[in-house]
Amino acid sequence: MKDVDIAIVGAGIGGMAAAIALHRAGFEVGIYEQAPRFGRVGAGINLTPNAVKALDGLGVGAALRETAYEPLCRVSRLWDTGEETSRLELHAQGQRRYGAPQLTIHRADLLSALESALPAGSVHLGSKTVSVGQDETGAWVELAGGARVAARAVIGCDGIHSVVREALAGPEAPRFTGKVAFRSIVPTAPLSRYDLTPTTKWWGPDASSQIFTFLINRGRELFVFATVPETEWTHESWSIQGHKEELLRAYAGFHEEARAILDQCDVVLKTALYARDPMPRWTHGRITLLGDACHAMLPFMAQGAAMGLEDAVVLSRCLREAPGDAPGALLRYEQARLERASRIQRGSLQNDWLRSDTNADWVYGYDAWAEALPPRPAH
Ligand SMILES: Cc1cc2nc3c(=O)[nH]c(=O)nc-3n(C[C@H](O)[C@H](O)[C@H](O)COP(=O)(O)OP(=O)(O)OC[C@H]3O[C@@H](n4cnc5c(N)ncnc54)[C@H](O)[C@@H]3O)c2cc1C
Numbered sequence: 001m002k003d004v005d006i007a008i009v010g011a012g013i014g015g016m017a018a019a020i021a022l023h024r025a026g027f028e029v030g031i032y033e034q035a036p037r038f039g040r041v042g043a044g045i046n047l048t049p050n051a052v053k054a055l056d057g058l059g060v061g062a063a064l065r066e067t068a069y070e071p072l073c074r075v076s077r078l079w080d081t082g083e084e085t086s087r088l089e090l091h092a093q094g095q096r097r098y099g100a101p102q103l104t105i106h107r108a109d110l111l112s113a114l115e116s117a118l119p120a121g122s123v124h125l126g127s128k129t130v131s132v133g134q135d136e137t138g139a140w141v142e143l144a145g146g147a148r149v150a151a152r153a154v155i156g157c158d159g160i161h162s163v164v165r166e167a168l169a170g171p172e173a174p175r176f177t178g179k180v181a182f183r184s185i186v187p188t189a190p191l192s193r194y195d196l197t198p199t200t201k202w203w204g205p206d207a208s209s210q211i212f213t214f215l216i217n218r219g220r221e222l223f224v225f226a227t228v229p230e231t232e233w234t235h236e237s238w239s240i241q242g243h244k245e246e247l248l249r250a251y252a253g254f255h256e257e258a259r260a261i262l263d264q265c266d267v268v269l270k271t272a273l274y275a276r277d278p279m280p281r282w283t284h285g286r287i288t289l290l291g292d293a294c295h296a297m298l299p300f301m302a303q304g305a306a307m308g309l310e311d312a313v314v315l316s317r318c319l320r321e322a323p324g325d326a327p328g329a330l331l332r333y334e335q336a337r338l339e340r341a342s343r344i345q346r347g348s349l350q351n352d353w354l355r356s357d358t359n360a361d362w363v364y365g366y367d368a369w370a371e372a373l374p375p376r377p378a379h
Pocket residue numbers: 009010011012013014015032033034035044045046047051127128129130157158159160161162163181183290291292293299302303304305306307308
């Protein structure tokens with residue numbers, strides 16, 4: 001396998017975004033993905049304006065808008081009475097305030113849009129990274145089977161169980177958060193008596209019980225994401241099936257509208273939720289981390305993918321400004337990103353985002369393409 005400028009481990013949302021951004025910044029990239037083919041797992045994903053700005057700059061915005069839904073607003077409601085406790089206007093107002101709309105979309109459509117923008121010949125499927133290394137002149141990735149790829153820098157985009165993270169920071173398993181999540185996509189036609197246009201969070205009687213819904217597929221389907229406390233069942237999976245009866249039992253006391261939505265969830269995916277604490281550093285010389293590899297978080301602020309997209313853009317800007325100084329550029333990237341991503345990681349764990357407050361400016365207003373970068377590190 002030939003050497004490249006930048007080697008990227010993992011072709012998830014973060015790795016693909018990094019590859020596109022770095023290619024556009026003039027670098028030859030190679031992406032090494034363990035899976036033998038691109039999968040279509042997952043369900044809905046809520047792309048807040050900060051994520052949409054990052055994606056628009058990558059040139060994939062038009063493809064996303066072909067199937068996405070653009071919610072009018074985001075509301076919080078109480079689980080039992082249904083009372084609305086906050087409303088954040090999106091759509092035209094969101095566009096004016098944040099510089100981009102919010103888009104809600106099937107995850108497969110986001111992945112397809114990114115895949116079709118990847119530089120030709122850059123992806124190596126069935127290529128599992130087993131170790132990474134570096135010296136004063138370069139870095140490298142070692143793949144299962146023995147191949148070795150040399151590069152100026154290595155970016156670990158290999159998700160919550162990152163081997164690159166382990167190589168840099170030592171072994172540490174992600175923490176089970178005591179929560180299980182159910183996901184389902186239901187047709188909207190049987191629910192036509194309800195106004196499903198807002199992105200809606202139903203806040204339950206405790207911080208682990210909540211239901212989040214938003215329209216996808218131009219409004220033809222509703223994505224349902226529900227969490228409950230759980231101590232015994234700890235399987236992490238994008239494909240294990242749950243049962244509608246579990247959902248109806250867990251949310252028996254919820255408002256009639258929430259239960260009517262759950263009653264449509266004939267196919268349910270179930271996963272235990274894991275998270276990590278913020279890291280003190282991401283960059284070690286010519287190797288750094290990006291996305292869930294360095295800041296895996298709970299989904300309660302809908303910012304996991306968004307943070308990876310922002311990382312990718314900022315990383316490409318830092319490397320573009322200092323193409324001959326990979327260690328300096330990677331350190332500057334960490335300085336630009338670590339505090340924000342860590343704050344959002346902590347906020348997601350707390351799970352009170354937009355419960356009664358309606359100021360989302362510091363999260364949604366961020367523009368990874370325009371945000372001021374810290375000074376270049378002195379050597
Ligand atoms: C239930 C749920 C709902 C969510 N909802 C939202 C939402 O609404 N909005 C949002 O912004 N975020 C959301 N997220 C978070 C978001 O899905 C993740 O943050 C995002 O997918 C992380 O992308 P990533 O590329 O960093 O990692 P991943 O998507 O995990 O990709 C990592 C890639 O690396 C590959 N890989 C792993 N190890 C190796 C190896 N050794 N060698 C080669 N390849 C390897 C994997 O196969 C994979 O393709 C949600 C998460 C969950 C669990």
